[in-house]
């Protein structure tokens with residue numbers, strides 16, 4: 001079974017005694033031969049580029065998370081273009097997070113809009129993070145992209161109605177280990193509703209470890225658990241879900 005972890009933060013801290021070499025090797029042993037290392041902060045821009053350049057199966061994005069949008073400035077803007085290379089396959093994660101609001105909402109919106117511009121300037125898809133902010137996220141995507149957005153809503157935790165709006169714009173949707181948690185019927189309903197050609201899987205490692213590892217450190221190899229749960233929800237075999245999501249991830253990231 002071959003799987004792609006479409007969103008993992010390999011530049012973050014995992015266990016003290018585990019190296020990125022080991023994380024990547026263990027994932028490959030379990031069939032996760034490709035990992036998209038998601039970029040999230042100004043610090044991450046160089047780090048994720050370096051990690052992706054070191055491993056043939058690792059690609060990366062360039063992006064500043066809404067938590068850190070207050071750090072975005074003209075120099076950071078230039079870094080996107082300086083660091084853009086052949087292993088860079090997306091812009092993000094970017095978007096809006098009103099749950100934590102580590103950066104003021106007005107700044108989040110401005111930086112999100114700018115990152116959508118950079119994505120179009122570089123001809124790359126967009127990785128969108130949205131928490132407690134779906135109305136504004138949708139409005140910004142609509143005003144920036146019009147009817148068609150080359151993007152993915154990552155770590156989807158909303159309902160079917162909201163998902164339909166994103167899907168109608170041509171977007172993809174990606175699910176994490178949250179779908180293995182109890183009391184997530186609404187997300188499961190959305191995960192059942194999404195069409196075959198728009199779904200992807202991710203870990204968001206080192207966060208959001210799926211059951212039975214919940215509460216512990218998450219690793220890209222655990223994306224297998226996400227695929228298994230998605231298969232259960234959609235009444236398909238894990239092998240079918242692996243084939244579908246891998247095909248989608250290849251198409252989306254141009255791999």
Ligand SMILES: [Zn+2]
Nearest residue numbers: 093129154155
């Ligand atoms: Zn995120």
Ligand SMILES: [Zn+2]
Nearest residue numbers: 007038093204
């Ligand atoms: Zn993330």
